[in-house]
Amino acid sequence: MEDMAETVSDYFWKRVGDWGVTRIFGYPGDGINALVGALDKQEEKFSFVKSRHEEMSAFMACGHAKFTGETGVCLATSGPGAIHLLNGLYDARLDHTPVVAIVGQQARAAMGGHYQQEVDLITLFKDVSKYVHQVNSPAQVRHVIDRAFRIAKSERTVCTIIVPKDVQEMDAVPVPPHAHGTVHSGVGYSFPRVVPEDRDLKAAADVLNEGKKVGILIGQGARFAKEEVIEIAEKLGAGVAKALLGRTAIPDDLPFVTGSIGLLGTRPSYDLMKDCDTLLMIGSSFPYSEWLPEEGQARGVQIDADASMLSIRYPMECNLHGDAKATLQALLPLIHQKTDRKWRETIEDSISRWRKVLEERAMNSAEPVNPQRVFWELSPRLPDNCIVTADSGSAANWYARDLVFRDGMMGSLSGGLATMGPGVPYAIAAKYAYQERAVIACVGDGAMQMNGINGLITIANCWKTWKDPRLVVMVLNNEDLNQVTWEMRAQDGDPKFDTTQKIPDLPYDKFGELLGLKGIFVDDPERIGPAWDEALSADRPVVLNVKTDPNVPPLPPHIRPKNAKAFMSTLLAGDPDQAKMLRQTVKDLVVDIFPGKR
Known part of the structure; x- marks a missing residue:
């Protein structure tokens, strides 16, 4: 008996696997029956986690991406299943988290006919997704998957792949024809090492070295720069406040870590921002200006891998577009060791007092x-x-x-x-x-x-x-x-x-x-x-x-x-x-x- 031809759904999961994906969070439905059936054949390659609701699938994919650094993947059926994903996908998008959503759609022949569960999914997902596309031909599958995963990973965002029911069941085209009008894509993405120009690093170092009272604010962008954040805080005699998404970027039991900032934050973090004369912001898009220094109070330096987030929370004097770890590594040799520790002692005294307050409040x-x-x-x-x-x-x-x-x-x-x-x-x-x-x-x-x-x-x-x-x-x-x-x-x-x-x-x-x-x-x-x-x-x-x-x-x-x-x-x-x-x-x-x- 001859082997059955590989379907689009069979090839789909093989290509997703080529991107290093091993776990799918989802919920089944008839709009993705062929994809689910093909996933069953790949059971040894993928772990499928079935949620009780598609919104939870998207939240799980977001959580997976946040904790592992990998791209989260969620799967939902057409119509209502796809709609249910939205809240979790917006959670990922607003927290700069890479997630790829895979959703079904009604057969192409039914589209435009007011068919059951017919929803304009491209329009629906357009705002939440950096890249959203419907696969209308088996020859598209390869490059749509490749682009979705590359964009999601490189831009830390949400991408959506829509696969109509009839396309899922077609014969696969692993290699598109070598002809005009086709796209031949490849797998793989590695993050570059992005570091600002030397002149910009020098300008930032001058600002930080001249500061007498330096306050540092870190977010989730500093998660992989723990040692560098600690070292620059020690050299500058600075205190370090944390946005909520940067809560575990560096340990709380360090004597100069003031804790969370903002309405949910701590008194030492409030004092740090209120009294500092220099602000260093690393990998954070903390949005509430009333909890940052007043404009004109402090000179500012900001480091962020996303240039669109630079100087939109506080008017920074030096904007450093780069990865937190690599940029700090390049900046640290230019930072002078501060010998006057009065500012640091004030911060540490404030933290010590605050912890007593927290304990007594709790009791x-x-x-x-x-x-x-x-x-x-x-x-x-x-x-x-x-x-x-x-x-x-x-x-x-x-x-x-x-x-x-x-x-x-x-x-x-x-x-x-x-x-x-x-x-x-x-x-x-x-x-x-x-x-x-x-x-x-x-x-x-x-x-x-x-x-x-x-x-x-x-x-x-x-x-x-x-x-x-x-x-x-x-x-x-x-x-x-x-x-x-x-x-x-x-x-x-x-x-x-x-x-x-x-x-x-x-x-x-x-x-x-x-x-x-x-x-x-x-x-x-x-x-x-x-x-x-x-x-x-x-x-x-x-x-x-x-x-x-x-x-x-x-x-x-x-x-x-x-x-x-x-x-x-x-x-x-x-x-x-x-x-x-x-x-x-x-x-x-x-x-x-x-x-x-x-």
Whole structure:
């Protein structure tokens, strides 16, 4: 019996494999039946992770790319399946993360006929994708795949490949005809070493050497330049603040690391930006100008691999287009060792004071559990080389402030899009990429009810294949869309509106147990530490359900007059939780003013 001819779908996955892809996150549907069937034949080559929803597939692909540096790949059917990918793809695009989406489409003959599930996918994906194309001929497959993966990887962005159902079933054309009108592409991409001109490096070094009070801000672009960032901070006597996506770029336990910046940031980072006379920004697109030095206060130097991101957050005197690691390596020999350490000592004193404040805030009583203490108790218990994910919401506040990440750890959340829902999908992707590492997802109950619960089904279905079962999904169960509630109070002057803010109380731990996972419930602050110990030593994934107080305030590092005014308006309007909210706020403010006297 003769072998069946290779189809477009068979060839498609072979070509994707040539790009080094080994894992696909997706959900099946009849618009991709041929692609799924061909993927089954390639089972030894690819690991297919089936999510419970296409949005989660895209989040997983984004998380995979963030934690591995590889290109994430997600697969969805035509029409509604493709539409569901969008939120996760925008998460990847706004966080400069390489992801390729592969989606089905109705047969070409049906297009334009108001056919079932017929959606103009090129238009739909055009904004989120740097490159989006539909394969209309088997001869196109090769170059469409090659271009999508090369562009996604080189420009750290999203690309989309659309394959109509009938094209998937056609005979493959691995080598297009050597004729006019055909394209013959190849596989492979290596990142170049991009370094600014010597004159620009010299100009930047002059600015930094002349600075008396240097502040450094790093983002995810500095992830692979840890040693260089540390060295330049030491030579300049500078403090280092971190944007959320750069949370694990360098360890937090270094004495000059001030922590996160911004509304969710720390007081030392605020002071660093407020008082510095020179700003060095490395691989960050941190968007909030009010948390950076005032224009004219500081001279600025910025390093970024993306020239479009230079000098758009602060008017920089020197803009260095280059890779963080290579550029810092070229810059460091030009940097003088500063002998006056008064500025550095001021920074270190501020950090020491702030850590006392955080501890005392965490130990303040609450009804029943203070969410800050949940993270404060976790911090010293973080396993070596663990990976931590956080979801958008109040969980991001405490992730930003209360965890001290040590060398070798990784962490991420949705930065640019700040969408709800990626915490658990990111954790699943991290666990597949690094099965030997402990993974912890920190999720609010709002995000848990969006995507997290469904993510538990995926975890329950696959955890027994992992080398190490340690995956903890910690839920801050406060029955409130807490971040929005506090934004209403502090930004808009509106009291909490129970109709929109309250969410149902669910026994997340019991749901986990129903799936065969371990469930732990905590409503006593003295049980938090032991609960983390139990969760991190369990023989299976754990759902840690912590009943937390929604009235613990996510106090910013600096309370601006307009926020104070808005908060007073909230009180005058009458908040349903006014007494509790005031009590918890006063407790934290007292600690800020009189640390060590709680």
